[in-house]
Amino acid sequence: MKKNSYSCICGNTINTANFNDGVTPFMIHCNVCGGSARSHFFSVNQNLKPDLYWFSPSDKQLKKQVVWELSFCDAKDVMSAKEAYKLNKKHVGQGGLVLAPDIKTIKEWGL
Numbered sequence: 642m643k644k645n646s647y648s649c650i651c652g653n654t655i656n657t658a659n660f661n662d663g664v665t666p667f668m669i670h671c672n673v674c675g676g677s678a679r680s681h682f683f684s685v686n687q688n689l690k691p692d693l694y695w696f697s698p699s700d701k702q703l704k705k706q707v708v709w710e711l712s713f714c715d716a717k718d719v720m721s722a723k724e725a726y727k728l729n730k731k732h733v734g735q736g737g738l739v740l741a742p743d744i745k746t747i748k749e750w751g752l
């Protein structure tokens with residue numbers, strides 16, 4: 642799995658792994674300060690232990706994913722699950738991947 646890291650100016654770094662192939666954004670929400678964490682464009686130690694996984698969701702998985710993502714980013718007051726679903730659905734339709742906390746959860750979301 643391809644590894645990447647996203648760093649925020651608050652000092653937080655989020656390590657990710659690509660469970661599927663696809664497009665990942667160059668910025669993600671920092672789960673510590675709510676700011677923007679920027680991609681290292683895969684120029685990181687590939688032995689990193691991932692905090693989060695990028696995957697290509699089914700529609701069923703995406704509905705559960707957005708609820709988790711809003712809670713993870715503490716963005717429940719910023720955006721509704723319906724709005725987040727619309728945004729992520731568009732992103733996925735363009736070949737984009739979305740985040741999950743671990744591979745076990747990706748499988749559970751698909752059940």
Ligand SMILES: [Zn+2]
Nearest residue numbers: 649651671674
């Ligand atoms: Zn931050």
